Amino acid sequence: MKQRIEAEQLIPGTGRPVANGAVIVEDDRIAYAGPAADAPASPDATVVRARAVMPGMWDAHGHFMGLRSTDFTFLPQEPIALRAARITTDLRRALDAGFTSVRETGGLGIHFVQAIEEGSVEGPNIYAAGTTLSTTGGHADLHGLPRSWVVDFGHMGGEFRLCDGPSECARAAREQLRRNAKLIKVCASGGVLSDVDHPIHQQFTNAELRAIVEVAGMADRVVAAHCHGKPGIMAALEAGAKTIEHGSFLDEEAAVAMRESGAILVPTRTIFAELLDQGHMLPDYALKKLQATVDRHGEAIILAREAGVTIAAGTDVAMSGTDMPDSWGKNGRELELLVKLGFDPLEAIEAATALGPTTLGPQAPRSGVLAEGYDADILTLDVDPLADISALAQPEHITGVWKAGRRVKNLEG
Numbered sequence: 001m002k003q004r005i006e007a008e009q010l011i012p013g014t015g016r017p018v019a020n021g022a023v024i025v026e027d028d029r030i031a032y033a034g035p036a037a038d039a040p041a042s043p044d045a046t047v048v049r050a051r052a053v054m055p056g057m058w059d060a061h062g063h064f065m066g067l068r069s070t071d072f073t074f075l076p077q078e079p080i081a082l083r084a085a086r087i088t089t090d091l092r093r094a095l096d097a098g099f100t101s102v103r104e105t106g107g108l109g110i111h112f113v114q115a116i117e118e119g120s121v122e123g124p125n126i127y128a129a130g131t132t133l134s135t136t137g138g139h140a141d142l143h144g145l146p147r148s149w150v151v152d153f154g155h156m157g158g159e160f161r162l163c164d165g166p167s168e169c170a171r172a173a174r175e176q177l178r179r180n181a182k183l184i185k186v187c188a189s190g191g192v193l194s195d196v197d198h199p200i201h202q203q204f205t206n207a208e209l210r211a212i213v214e215v216a217g218m219a220d221r222v223v224a225a226h227c228h229g230k231p232g233i234m235a236a237l238e239a240g241a242k243t244i245e246h247g248s249f250l251d252e253e254a255a256v257a258m259r260e261s262g263a264i265l266v267p268t269r270t271i272f273a274e275l276l277d278q279g280h281m282l283p284d285y286a287l288k289k290l291q292a293t294v295d296r297h298g299e300a301i302i303l304a305r306e307a308g309v310t311i312a313a314g315t316d317v318a319m320s321g322t323d324m325p326d327s328w329g330k331n332g333r334e335l336e337l338l339v340k341l342g343f344d345p346l347e348a349i350e351a352a353t354a355l356g357p358t359t360l361g362p363q364a365p366r367s368g369v370l371a372e373g374y375d376a377d378i379l380t381l382d383v384d385p386l387a388d389i390s391a392l393a394q395p396e397h398i399t400g401v402w403k404a405g406r407r408v409k410n411l412e413g
């Protein structure tokens with residue numbers, strides 16, 4: 001099947017935009033993208049016309065948890081089937097928001113990969129980490145619950161896996177590979193939504209981090225390291241982690257180390273903005289930590305950008321339901337927030353398209369770019385996002401979404 005999308009503004013994902021562009025799709029691949037005047041004739045193609053066309057977006061940091069509380073202690077208290085039912089709606093919301101690919105940095109998404117592939121549910125491409133690896137007492141532990149509950153929860157397919165010591169860490173990483181995880185996620189520093197740990201403190205020893213990176217690397221997988229504080233960032237980089245998630249307290253030395261090692265920053269500005277907007281919904285401990293982190297986080301992103309660190313867009317969206325903060329469907333807000341920090345709109349779009357796959361290292365698919373041979377994951381808009389980046393945060397402006405050449409959203413009726 002052949003399709004031709006013509007648009008006044010074609011944004012390829014990388015490189016300069018093209019005025020009066022055309023994208024020709026053959027089956028699940030892009031056969032041509034460029035000036036409409038140079039496009040091969042395609043008399044048998046169905047034709048769509050739009051104001052703008054660009055690649056389907058990537059969220060390089062999201063969680064499918066089906067959670068309707070900002071208090072993670074609810075996670076093991078609700079049946080996984082209930083949370084999975086909520087996720088089916090989140091998957092649809094991601095597509096409607098123009099996100100055709102999600103790098104899931106820990107969650108239930110690993111179970112949805114097959115369901116989506118076989119057509120049981122509609123959803124984006126999910127590249128899943130499986131269970132988040134954490135130290136005992138670390139960011140992905142539930143400090144107010146008996147440790148044995150958290151351990152049981154992890155073994156039942158829940159989101160968190162506690163591991164301590166290099167050999168147990170290696171085993172925990174192998175458990176995720178056994179589930180066909182496409183990356184490994186670790187908490188290398190404390191967090192904001194966890195109770196007693198401190199965001200600045202390093203979690204996992206250097207030896208533990210090295211063990212995880214080594215196991216992942218043998219299977220061509222990268223390690224994504226949740227880090228706020230500098231000690232965790234430096235330890236993760238030294239061990240060979242590919243991406244630093246959040247990076248709130250990175251300074252010049254850390255930024256240079258990231259650039260030199262080719263590590264990518266996934267800043268997740270959205271969760272900070274979303275939670276701050278609805279601070280009353282947070283547990284007290286989380287609100288205090290958020291307020292102590294949010295300004296520094298903005299400065300860290302600016303500093304990283306100026307130092308030449310590669311930045312890929314991720315949101316840390318995790319909740320279910322439009323009434324919840326940080327919920328699926330709001331993913332496009334990240335681009336607007338990056339532009340507020342000084343990004344050029346084209347640069348923000350590149351962070352959410354062409355740079356998305358790079359966060360998967362050797363597992364990166366040919367996606368995120370409008371060019372011959374790439375996956376036909378595409379979106380169209382009724383406004384030009386280079387003139388108004390906030391349009392990408394408003395699903396009503398995203399008139400069409402294609403995943404692997406199949407149209408999965410159509411606002412034109």
Ligand SMILES: [Zn+2]
Pocket residue numbers: 061062063105316
């Ligand atoms: Zn996260």
